Amino acid sequence: MYLPNEAWPDLQSYFEEESLALVPLGSTEQHGPHLPEGTDHLIAEGFAREVAERTGYLCTPTITIGVSDHHLQFPGTASADPAAFRDYVESITRSLTTHGIDRVIYVNAHGGNVTHLREVGRRLRNDETAFAVEWMWDESIPERIDETFEHNGPHGGPKETALIQHLHPDLVHEDRLEEARDDGLVEVDEGIGRTHGSRTFYDSIDNSENGVFGDQTDASAEIGAELFGAASDELEALAMWLADQEFSDLMPKEHV
Template sequence: MYLADQTWPDLGDYVAEESVAVVPLGSTEQHGPHLPLATDHLIAEGLAREAAARAGFLCTPTVNVGVSPHHKQFHGTMWVDPPEFRDYVESFSRNLTYHGVDRIVYVNAHGGNMQHLREVGRRLREDRAAFAVEWMWDESIPDLVDDLFERNGPHGGPKETAMIMHLAPELVREDRLEEARDGGVPVFEDADPYRYGARNFYDAIDNTENGVLGDQTDATPEKGEQLFEAATEQLVRLLEFVDESRFEDLMAKPHVDPQPGSRR
């Protein structure tokens, strides 16, 4: 069920019985010469809406702009600063709790959002407002990603290329796949990202001139479909787990005994 397509009475029927919301989040940022800036939010929305439909839960509109200043040198990249992003996500999450939602799964497709979504989830849990958890699609199926691609790359690589080939093939510039590979860095370690134990870069352009890593020519629509189906299955399982768990079991555990002040 997609929230924005419903009427308010329809949603009233939903929250009278269910308390789970699926929130897709991505970014609008460069993904090399071959993929659209919409890559991350297209993946997030595709997975969120499919899993919500299969599991029978509510999916909200997508957050299309995320924490992406590390791609700022490339045309068109949009970003918000981390504090504003966290506050925005927390604010609309508390809005959902007002309507009866107390379990939220952030379906995330952008690495720059990860730590900030986890911080928001911690805030909501500490306040006992909701159990909100960040889910990153490729982290749910690491073995399949490794099996499908010899040189994957963490950004704009074959896994994201294959996913967009599956979800929105008309947006992939297939005539630029070799350009993406040859103008980027096929193997991330070859960029020499660490020196003497320190991460020596802040922006993507510090490592790759065209903004991407991995061998994009290894992507196919069929591999994208495999990734999509496997990740959707994992997300459905997570949604069902969150739904079936008692709210108390999802909250922070109490302080160990003896309780503070109990012997005063």
């Protein structure tokens, strides 16, 4: 069920039966020369809408701009102030709770949002308003992704390229995949951007000239479809699990 498409009497019927909502979030930021700036929020929306269709759970509109200040050197990147982003997401979530929603899955596809969504979830849980958890598709199937790509990348790499090739092939510049690879950083390891144990980088451009990582030429729409299906299965399972929990069991434990 997609919230904007429904009339309030039908939504009222949903709230009488269910208490879970899927909230897709992403970013609008550079994803190299080959992918659209909406890559993250398009991926998040794809997963949330897919699982909402499978399960009948409610899906809200997508939050399309996240915390992306580490990509501002590249034209077009939009970024929210971290505190403003947290407050905005929290206020939207609290509005859902007025209708009976008490558990939320933030279907997130942008790493820069993670810590902020966790903080929002903690606030909502601490005052026992709702149980909200952050979910990222690639963290739900890490072994499968590692097995699929020889040179994966955390941003604008083959995994995101494959998903956009599957979800929105018309937005992928297929003729720029080699450029993305050759002008970016192919080999990615834990030592990137670190000096004597310190993270000495702040921005994406500090580690990659064109802002992306990995070998984008390894991606294909067929691979994207396989990854999308596998991660959708995980999100569906999470939603079913969360809906089945007793609310009291999700709340903070008593002080020892």
